[in-house]
Amino acid sequence: xxxHPRPEPSGGGRGRRYHHGELRAALIExxxxxxxxxGPAAFSVAQVARRLGVSTAAPYRHFPDRDHLMAAVxxxxxxxxxxxxxxxxxxxxxxxxxRFAATxxxxxxFVGARGAGFDVIFAxxxxxxxxxxxxxxxxxxxxLLLDLAxxxxxxxxxxxxxxxxxxxxxxxxxxxxxxxxxxxxxLFSRVGSREGIDGTADLATAASRALVRGAPADxxx
Amino acid sequence: xxxHPRPEPSGGGRGRRYHHGELRAALIExxxxxxxxxGPAAFSVAQVARRLGVSTAAPYRHFPDRDHLMAAVxxxxxxxxxxxxxxxxxxxxxxxxxRFAATxxxxxxFVGARGAGFDVIFAxxxxxxxxxxxxxxxxxxxxLLLDLAxxxxxxxxxxxxxxxxxxxxxxxxxxxxxxxxxxxxxLFSRVGSREGIDGTADLATAASRALVRGAPADxxx
DNA sequence: TACCGTGGTGATAGCCCTCTTACATTGACA
DNA sequence: TGTCAATGTAAGAGGGCTATCACCACGGTA
Numbered sequence: 001x002x003x004h005p006r007p008e009p010s011g012g013g014r015g016r017r018y019h020h021g022e023l024r025a026a027l028i029e030x031x032x033x034x035x036x037x038x039g040p041a042a043f044s045v046a047q048v049a050r051r052l053g054v055s056t057a058a059p060y061r062h063f064p065d066r067d068h069l070m071a072a073v074x075x076x077x078x079x080x081x082x083x084x085x086x087x088x089x090x091x092x093x094x095x096x097x098x099r100f101a102a103t104x105x106x107x108x109x110f111v112g113a114r115g116a117g118f119d120v121i122f123a124x125x126x127x128x129x130x131x132x133x134x135x136x137x138x139x140x141x142x143x144l145l146l147d148l149a150x151x152x153x154x155x156x157x158x159x160x161x162x163x164x165x166x167x168x169x170x171x172x173x174x175x176x177x178x179x180x181x182x183x184x185x186x187l188f189s190r191v192g193s194r195e196g197i198d199g200t201a202d203l204a205t206a207a208s209r210a211l212v213r214g215a216p217a218d219x220x221x
Numbered sequence: 222x223x224x225h226p227r228p229e230p231s232g233g234g235r236g237r238r239y240h241h242g243e244l245r246a247a248l249i250e251x252x253x254x255x256x257x258x259x260g261p262a263a264f265s266v267a268q269v270a271r272r273l274g275v276s277t278a279a280p281y282r283h284f285p286d287r288d289h290l291m292a293a294v295x296x297x298x299x300x301x302x303x304x305x306x307x308x309x310x311x312x313x314x315x316x317x318x319x320r321f322a323a324t325x326x327x328x329x330x331f332v333g334a335r336g337a338g339f340d341v342i343f344a345x346x347x348x349x350x351x352x353x354x355x356x357x358x359x360x361x362x363x364x365l366l367l368d369l370a371x372x373x374x375x376x377x378x379x380x381x382x383x384x385x386x387x388x389x390x391x392x393x394x395x396x397x398x399x400x401x402x403x404x405x406x407x408l409f410s411r412v413g414s415r416e417g418i419d420g421t422a423d424l425a426t427a428a429s430r431a432l433v434r435g436a437p438a439d440x441x442x
Numbered sequence: 443t444a445c446c447g448t449g450g451t452g453a454t455a456g457c458c459c460t461c462t463t464a465c466a467t468t469g470a471c472a
Numbered sequence: 473t474g475t476c477a478a479t480g481t482a483a484g485a486g487g488g489c490t491a492t493c494a495c496c497a498c499g500g501t502a
Contacts, residue, residue: 019479041262055481122408171428178399187343207392210432267489276451
């Protein structure tokens with residue numbers, strides 16, 4: 001891959017150039033935005049191209065097909081998500097259970113804002129592509145969470161019970177994902193609970209906390 | 222709605238009749254099957270018609286548009302799901318926590334087998350339709366779960382803490398939904414846990430149990 | 443037997459999509 | 473200055489979908 005010759009597309013010239021200059025990166029960025037708005041199902045290459053003001057054929061100069069573009073988006077999503085979760089854990093303070101639980105809320109917020117979650121990152125369609133970046137990013141993401149799960153269980157030191165941490169991780173991930181998807185699906189507005197992404201994020205965090213500690217006996221109000 | 226004149230399509234006559242006879246019911250049934258195979262995103266009226274061996278125009282004799290068909294499917298899914306959950310709770314014995322938790326596993330199995338879950342039943346697209354049957358079925362489903370949640374918390378008698386039951390319900394529902402969707406999404410095959418719908422169902426049940434009781438300290442194995 | 447309503451059919455308009463092909467434009471560099 | 477590779481474009485093949493339209497087959501009934 002050669003270096004980009006002159007990467008500034010908003011230079012002194014008038015309007016748009018014939019060559020976009022950063023189309024590959026822009027495709028990933030815009031695909032990500034589109035995902036946030038309409039979900040993975042409605043994603044289309046043509047729409048991304050139109051939004052960028054290029055022809056619908058242009059993306060195929062950079063990605064052989066739709067799936068490869070999706071894989072690039074997924075890899076980027078995984079990286080960004082990992083950063084958010086790491087940050088959330090850090091912001092949650094020293095208690096390892098709180099650090100772990102906080103990532104559930106952060107996940108819900110991320111999906112709410114970006115539209116891409118575990119379903120996008122680990123989409124089955126993308127598996128046969130064997131994309132290096134995506135595989136790497138996905139593994140890093142899971143390692144981060146597994147590490148936090150181990151610490152939450154207090155088994156970070158020895159080889160105490162690797163299965164317990166894995167089980168907790170799965171419960172945590174699935175609960176967070178459930179909250180995120182049902183929030184965007186509109187269930188919560190029907191059940192009648194708190195509205196908004198923040199309320200949902202708090203619930204997800206509480207759920208994760210409960211996975212480790214159990215349901216609080218006096219959680220009324 | 223008039224009575225069906227001669228409802229048996231597989232009678233003594235040769236091959237298929239000009240009139241299907243039970244097309245409306247068959248559309249719902251086949252849509253349900255198709256959902257199980259390809260998910261809600263890939264659902265199309267045309268495909269359902271082809272599978273039934275009728276023209277792609279035929280469904281529009283029974284449903285004004287795609288969404289109304291989907292609503293009928295969703296209502297039916299809700300009814301069927303409620304039956305399964307009720308049965309699972311019954312089979313789980315007398316312990317209210319076990320009864321409640323069992324519905325998580327039953328939900329995962331239902332989604333695995335039928336492809337339709339809360340996302341289909343409470344799909345946002347269907348809300349503007351104001352479908353009576355769907356609204357009714359959805360409410361009945363949630364009432365069933367809420368009741369089980371109350372009993373699991375031991376607050377079935379008085380007005381102890383309605384908010385706690387609602388919170389537990391949400392955590393339970395979202396966890397179950399997360400397990401179901403991530404199972405079909407293929408996450409578990411990557412994380413490396415137990416394969417198959419039964420393993421996932423067991424995990425979901427355990428997660429729900431943990432929501433009430435907390436993570437078991439010695440869950441290794 | 444004539445006729446009518448229900449529920450089918452084939453054809454088609456209109457839209458969107460993916461991906462390919464031939465061609466145009468550009469910057470880099472000899 | 474001329475050439476080339478990279479990266480854009482327009483056009484279109486080929487396909488799927490939703491929904492409509494005029495028409496047809498059949499059962500029931502006057």
